[in-house]
Amino acid sequence: MNTPAQFSEARRKFHATLLKDLLTINSKGIVSNADGSNRASIAIAGGIAELLKAETTAERMAGQTSGNQFEGICADFVRHTFLKLGHLRPGLWDVHQVT
Incomplete structure (x- = not known):
């Protein structure tokens, strides 16, 4: 390599x-690596998921x-x-x- x-x-x-x-997205649109009670965490995790093109819907x-x-x-x-x-x-x- x-x-x-x-x-x-x-x-x-x-x-x-x-x-x-x-890396999954739940039914509320929250990415599995986010702290669901923290808006900044949800936004950051959502940005990562978007960059990686995450599409899998599942519960955490x-x-x-x-x-x-x-x-x-x-x-x-x-x-x-x-x-x-x-x-x-x-x-x-x-x-x-x-x-």
């Missing part, structure tokens, strides 16, 4: 996984379930990208999800 195109593809897959598995998962899933998706992305940058950040790196 030495070309910008490969990093772009990894990022595209990361976003697709978030959209498929985690329990916080610990979605948080655990988000951590796993992020760990996979970092494992597949950051570890390819050893020439910029040398050392032995271990990327894993702490549960």
Whole structure:
């Protein structure tokens, strides 16, 4: 993974996984990563969902379930990208999800 195109593809897959598995919009139009009682949070989450073109309508998962899933998706992305940058950040790196 030495070309910008490969990093772009990894990022595209990361976003697709978030959209498929985690980022949903409920029946009230509130995105699953928003604090439903905070207008700013709802607006920010809505902007992220719009940029990612989120379309899945579903009710929100329990916080610990979605948080655990988000951590796993992020760990996979970092494992597949950051570890390819050893020439910029040398050392032995271990990327894993702490549960």
